[in-house]
Amino acid sequence: MRNASGPNPMKTDALATHASMATGQLVLDRIDYDERATMRAWESFLSDEPTSARDPVHVRSLIHDSWYRSATGGINAQGIEAPLSSDRDEIEYLTRANAELLSAARRSFASLGQLLDGTGAMLVLADGDGVLIDAIGDKKTLHDGMDIHLGIGGKWNEDAVGTNGIGTALWTGEPIFVHAAEHFCAGIKSWTCAGAPIRDPLDGKIIGVVDLSGYSPIFRPHNTALVAATARQIEKALAEQQQEQRTRLLEAFISSAPNYRRKDGLVIVDHRGRAIFCNNVPNGDTTEMMDGPMEPGRGRWLMNLPASGSDTDLANALPVHLRSCHVTPLKLDGDLRGAALVFPSVPAVSITTAIRRQENKHLRAAAAMIVGESEKLLAAVDVASRVAGSNGVTSLLIEGETGVGKELFARLVHAGSRRTETDPFIAMNCGAITKELFGSELFGHVGGAFTGASRDGKPGIFELANGGVLSLDEIGELPLEIQPFLLRVLEERVVHRIGDSRGRSVDVRLVASTNRDLKQEVAAGRFRSDLYYRIGAVSIHVPPLRERGDDVLLLIEHFNRQIAKLGGNDPLEFSNEALDALLTYRWPGNVRELKNLVERLHIMARGGTIELQDLPGEISAGNRNSMAMHNDHPTAILEAPVCSFEDAERQAIKNALAAEGGNLSKVALRLGISRPTLYRKLGQYGIRRGFL
The missing domain is CATH 3.40.50.300 (P-loop containing nucleotide triphosphate hydrolases)
Structure with a gap:
């Protein structure tokens, strides 16, 4: 039965156990806190001219520094609540903008929600601006929290409400607690809170805060450990989400850019324009493929993705020093979720x-x-x-x-x-x-x-x-x-x-x-x-063009975009089979013949994709003969005979990758296994999928 004068001790012990299991140890540092002395220090601080140089009495330096920021930032020390946005459209926008963070926190919040009922505590999730986007916990505490706007839509950074567990954790970048009178605003001094920042696993930036709040009696030394452990669990879930998205974007790139070559430079950015995959892209200003320096690395921000996702808008969104690349939109489930930046490879002499x-x-x-x-x-x-x-x-x-x-x-x-x-x-x-x-x-x-x-x-x-x-x-x-x-x-x-x-x-x-x-x-x-x-x-x-290898692909892309721009049309797409045929053709008329062909295809093509049958007979026939030769002599494309089950499985995966052009979904279907199983076996056998 719940004790009306304080939190349920059995539930509190359960929270302590949860924190211990998550972090491996409890935070047992002794906390020296004197309510009256802290209030006197606060009143004295407000009566004097605020200065960070004075030696505070009975107040931790972390709290005193936050008080100073609050006072000089114009926060009303007699404030009784945080700013609150109750606009339904704004709340809906917050939910969409923080969908990944909310998804990553769902499992942790669900497991803790069962433990918080009856403890007098609530667990809240705030975004990178300190705005609350989720809250669970003791029902009465959730209700009482709305009196100070500690609910969804409430803004709890230091610029809005002064010293508090959410805003001060955002400022310091470390797990902290703010207890009772340590708060800057008078209206929230009956509360205690412990907050821990959540960092994006990709670039390390703080994207949110998880905070445990309630009336003063819920304070325990392990509260900080609990929120720190929860923040780490959310970060782990975020990392798993990002890895899944990275894999799917790579698959989407393989499907949309069949003429990509291993020696080309490749950067794939996520929906926030951050690099999540880099291959063959030189660091610094030594690269010859760009007009300015670029140091691609995991998590580096490169561009803003436009909402439309059109080729034109995407190209215009590129920074000036990246304009030399070819950019391809990458969509997942019909939505723009990233882009691929392909830089032509740079030989020893360019x-x-x-x-x-x-x-x-x-x-x-x-x-x-x-x-x-x-x-x-x-x-x-x-x-x-x-x-x-x-x-x-x-x-x-x-x-x-x-x-x-x-x-x-x-x-x-x-x-x-x-x-x-x-x-x-x-x-x-x-x-x-x-x-x-x-x-x-x-x-x-x-x-x-x-x-x-x-x-x-x-x-x-x-x-x-x-x-x-x-x-x-x-x-x-x-x-x-x-x-x-x-x-x-x-x-x-x-x-x-x-x-x-x-x-x-x-x-x-x-x-x-x-x-x-x-x-x-x-x-x-x-x-x-x-x-x-x-x-x-x-x-x-x-x-002659037949001696220039992959230059055929570069010229096709060049003329394709040039002709499309002149006609106000979208560039044509070319199937893998069509590109193979164009690469193997002898081109007696050289570049002039190739340009004339692309012009003809823009006029005669029935759809936006050029298939093998859309090419002139002298070109498509050569590719069919080549395919027939491979079919007649399959050993030409297989490795040496295998001698074990593992070798056979490894070879089967390689053959399926070659047959499906690296599309992992089709490879898994071809082999009759799930995609997770395929990922595991790729790692097990150290198989690299083209540029992977």
Whole structure:
């Protein structure tokens, strides 16, 4: 039967036992407390000018410091209650905003709730601002607590109500108790409370407080131990929730980003924009993949996730120094719960490294147009950027198949060579000029120099390119009889118009490109050796797309987003089978063919996802043949024969992971086991799922 004058001693002993079991020991420090002396100290404190320097009498330093903060913060010492929000919408918002904390505390509160009835005590949960979001315990105490607004919606930080177990625990970051007269406000001095902060396991920030409160007689030394143990249990539950969410977000990423490669940098953020998974992302400002420093680590805040979750809003929400990444929304149960930030991998020599030697904004802009990171491509970019920044090299030969993007390298040289905004870039395709007009187009002519010549004369492209760059595409098509004149202009830097004896000085950097093997052309007598050695002193070979590996995926993404933006549409998605086919295709038309294909798919696609059957027959057929070959020779994708049950199980899991593209839900279904069992076996066998 409950004692009307105080808490039930049997229930109090049960609480002590619970605290002991949870913490391993009781807090038995002797508490020296004198009610009258504490009240006199409080009255004296209020009558004097508050100063933190005075030596308090009969008051703990923790309490005195809190009194000082309360007084200087404008708290009314005669206050009788905390501020309370009873607005239903605001309470509902608090519940939604703290759903994870409430969920994590549910088990602890349920078990303690049975012990608190009849003890005269109540257990409350406050959020990081000290606002109460849950309360359980003795029914009468819960009722009486509302007299001072110790209930859901009450605000109990020090800025609102001065010294108390909740607000002071938030301030100090440690488990504390505030007993009776130690409270700052007169209206709550009949209460005692013990509070312990709850820290987010991910980043260590205080996100709430658990507090045991009641009238003064419930005070026991172990109250602080009880709330500290409860706070640890809630933190443990939070950690379990976060681990589950991390796993689900990783699964969602695998399903939504099939073209992710292991060497790419990956950061996954949770719904609060904090990094919960980092892989292959360099620390500090050494990374070449971002415009500013980033030190990704578990729990680091990176961005605010927009409410809409659209690709556009998500991209706009990225900080400036993360704009170089590809961001993907991650949804769980239909709600935006995180995002994946993918950074293109950075080889030993990157495009950024290649152009950083020159502090030239035009060069950086031109290099950004060259998409790819294969070693052969980056080597070509490095040479072109060196030529662009050199004053001694006046010509460059670019060799490569049709469609590889040779003109982009010519523009890269122009960008790095520019001294003023008006330096010209003149391009001419030698394969598009008739034999009779070559001389006039290259060198110009005076009026009436030949039949059909303009009356006023005309400058040639050398004069037009003076001070800049002249790009001669397909120079292998240049007629043999014109070649000596071109060589003379390059060596003397003087051009003579047809029909004119007067020379005109020109300062031109020549970038010649060809899809032919000029060495063979020289051997066959179709190209002058002296001209070849003059223009080919420095040469680069732009690799065909089939030799650039995963650059195909980067180019697909680049053109996909570029074309979608121009048309005001969403980018297309590509299935794993479609991407495999695109990767294995030989691309005879190179980058130009790939761009044309993406444009065609944007026009012809019936839905937002490109499947294998949506690709042209010559591309999809190659992938089907490859799949058939694997089916005919399954041993090609299996490891060596196993010799034990564990080896067989390990191999079965690996094969299922490969077959399902790393989707753990499908892998578990394929193997006929639950997802928790699959997680356990992945850890047991040390199996890493791609980037995991």
